Amino acid sequence: xxxxxxxxxxxxxxxxxxxxxxxxxxxxxxxxxxxxxxxxxxxxxxxxxxxxxxxxxxxxxxxxxxxxxxxxxxxxxxxxxxxxxxxxxxxxxxxxxxxxxxxxxxxxxxxxxxxxxxxxxxxxxxxxxxxxxxxxxxxxxxxxxxxxxxxxxxxxxxxxxxxxxxxxxxxxxxxxxxxxxxxxxxxxxxxxxxxxxxxxxxxxxxxxxxxxxxxxxxxxxxxxxxxx
Amino acid sequence: xxxxxxxxxxxxxxxxxxxxxxxxxxxxxxxxxxxxxxxxxxxxxxxxxxxxxxxxxxxxxxxxxxxxxxxxxxxxxxxxxxxxxxxxxxxxxxxxxxxxxxxxxxxxxxxxxxxxxxxxxxxxxxxxxxxxxxxxxxxxxxxxxxxxxxxxxxxxxxxxxxxxxxxxxxxxxxxxxxxxxxxxxxxxxxxxxxxxxxxxxxxxxxxxxxxxxxxxxxxxxxxxxxxxxxxxxxxxxxxxxxxxxxxxxxxxxxxxxxxxxxxxxxxxxxxxxxxxxxxxxxxxxxxxxxxxxxxxxxxxxxxxxxxxxxxxxxxxxxxxxxx
Numbered sequence: 262x263x264x265x266x267x268x269x270x271x272x273x274x275x276x277x278x279x280x281x282x283x284x285x286x287x288x289x290x291x292x293x294x295x296x297x298x299x300x301x302x303x304x305x306x307x308x309x310x311x312x313x314x315x316x317x318x319x320x321x322x323x324x325x326x327x328x329x330x331x332x333x334x335x336x337x338x339x340x341x342x343x344x345x346x347x348x349x350x351x352x353x354x355x356x357x358x359x360x361x362x363x364x365x366x367x368x369x370x371x372x373x374x375x376x377x378x379x380x381x382x383x384x385x386x387x388x389x390x391x392x393x394x395x396x397x398x399x400x401x402x403x404x405x406x407x408x409x410x411x412x413x414x415x416x417x418x419x420x421x422x423x424x425x426x427x428x429x430x431x432x433x434x435x436x437x438x439x440x441x442x443x444x445x446x447x448x449x450x451x452x453x454x455x456x457x458x459x460x461x462x463x464x465x466x467x468x469x470x471x472x473x474x475x476x477x478x479x480x481x482x483x484x485x486x487x488x489x
Numbered sequence: 490x491x492x493x494x495x496x497x498x499x500x501x502x503x504x505x506x507x508x509x510x511x512x513x514x515x516x517x518x519x520x521x522x523x524x525x526x527x528x529x530x531x532x533x534x535x536x537x538x539x540x541x542x543x544x545x546x547x548x549x550x551x552x553x554x555x556x557x558x559x560x561x562x563x564x565x566x567x568x569x570x571x572x573x574x575x576x577x578x579x580x581x582x583x584x585x586x587x588x589x590x591x592x593x594x595x596x597x598x599x600x601x602x603x604x605x606x607x608x609x610x611x612x613x614x615x616x617x618x619x620x621x622x623x624x625x626x627x628x629x630x631x632x633x634x635x636x637x638x639x640x641x642x643x644x645x646x647x648x649x650x651x652x653x654x655x656x657x658x659x660x661x662x663x664x665x666x667x668x669x670x671x672x673x674x675x676x677x678x679x680x681x682x683x684x685x686x687x688x689x690x691x692x693x694x695x696x697x698x699x700x701x702x703x704x705x706x707x708x709x710x711x712x713x714x715x716x717x718x719x720x721x722x723x724x725x726x727x728x729x730x731x732x733x734x735x736x737x738x739x740x741x742x743x744x745x746x747x748x749x750x751x752x753x754x755x756x757x758x759x760x761x762x763x764x765x766x767x768x769x770x771x772x773x774x775x776x777x778x779x780x781x782x783x784x785x786x787x788x789x790x791x792x793x794x795x796x797x798x799x800x801x802x803x804x805x806x807x808x809x810x811x812x
Contacts, residue, residue, distance in 0.1 A: 276669035341578040345608035374670075374685045382579075383742075394579060424742055429574070429581035462501075463634040466572040466583035467618040472634060 264303040266348030267355060271295040274355050275377055281368045292356055299343060307336035312358040321365040326392060327413035331406045333389060334396030347380035350390035362388050382423035395423055399438060401431045408438040417446035421453040427460060432470035440477040452480040503630040509552040509638030510615040513545040532646040540602040546615055548594045556637040558626045566621040569596055577609035607647045614642040658689050665694040682728055684735050688750060725795055730788045733758055737780035761794055
């Protein structure tokens with residue numbers, strides 16, 4: 262099976278019946294005019310296996326995100342250029358593997374439709390896009406998925422980092438994963454917020470991971486002192 | 490960049506030169522073949538793998554003496570950093586150029602860009618930054634990494650630029666009985682605001698034929714004009730609060746790192762609700778906080794502002810309708 266991109270017109274496939282699972286999937290005939298080839302053929306059997314395995318059984322919990330992000334990233338060897346095509350994530354979520362998203366989130370949630378459609382790494386983005394990109398941005402050039410597991414071990418941590426463009430800079434992500442691994446929600450949110458403010462004067466690209474980690478440590482200490 | 494960051498960047502607490510660095514020229518080689526100079530904003534064709542850029546940057550003549558304390562000017566503790574960013578491909582990378590001789594003001598640097606790492610628009614922003622911590626002197630930056638000078642980014646389109654999604658409200662006429670995005674219970678309604686992804690969309694129900702005719706009526710006066718204006722007022726009252734509450738939530742969640750439309754809406758209303766000149770950024774932050782913390786009062790505030798601007802039109806419409 263080959264990866265394709267779902268065109269913007271494919272949005273009409275997100276019907277209430279589909280979202281609620283009363284209509285499990287779409288036939289090739291139904292989506293034929295709504296998809297296009299991508300620049301290079303990419304096989305997705307490995308991705309399908311990962312998702313199928315995860316979707317068997319009951320509801321999928323947030324605790325599974327770290328493991329799933331690593332497995333999805335390993336199974337889908339995309340370049341950044343390919344992964345930056347939002348249509349490929351929509352294709353995977355709507356045409357290939359909607360069931361896992363239905364098991365992970367409730368169709369009653371207001372953001373449920375966005376979890377199929379919205380690009381990026383925000384907490385309500387397309388589920389597969391978010392997990393793949395977080396794995397990509399955390400594993401870095403050394404391919405260390407331990408960072409991926411760390412940042413996804415708490416939703417507050419992942420949200421604080423990946424709603425901000427500082428997450429595009431690997432040394433910043435590396436520093437966040439290291440310093441914030443054992444910190445709790447409010448401390449994490451405050452420390453990342455303050456780091457982001459510091460970056461108005463210190464362009465992120467001028468800083469190393471060690472320097473960013475140093476700023477974060479002092480912000481964590483301030484956040485804890487402020488709370489105490 | 491969030492509101493506070495923008496505020497700090499606008500009113501920098503130390504000496505800096507916002508236009509202290511300029512791209513003199515950028516020459517390109519595509520997969521090893523020299524292509525000559527390439528202008529900022531150019532679109533590159535599809536058939537390439539590696540783009541090599543030779544960048545010449547000029548540092549303004551008075552910049553070092555303006556941004557560094559006198560004792561540091563002769564051995565400036567600074568470096569040039571080129572920030573390579575590609576938002577669509579979540580890429581942010583540094584390219585560093587050391588300034589060995591303060592007398593030299595033209596710098597050359599070479600960067601390789603790989604097409605498989607990029608999509609959409611790529612920008613290169615120059616920064617002159619401190620490379621070491623200095624003594625604390627009033628009016629001068631002292632922290633390692635602080636930017637002292639910057640300049641206009643140089644940009645390149647790797648792909649054909651798309652119309653910017655999210656800058657405007659997209660208005661679409663549809664038959665609601667055939668529109669899956671409209672919940673079944675709302676399919677007899679005449680409008681539906683969709684906010685769950687990308688650009689906001691206002692769907693108008695084409696099945697209300699007479700209503701659509703009135704909405705698109707171009708009369709300057711008379712009953713039809715009055716009816717049309719009343720319909721637009723109804724839309725205003727429903728849409729603005731929804732857009733504002735949605736954008737405010739995104740603004741606070743993302744620390745101001747939001748879609749263009751969300752920022753536009755917040756800035757527009759910060760002005761409309763009376764932000765003083767020069768305080769717009771701070772007012773956007775306050776507006777977002779107010780909208781999120783006390784949504785009911787905020788909606789009342791927005792509706793009051795809408796009514797204030799509509800008073801004369803409403804009176805006129807009423808007179809027309811009852812005539």
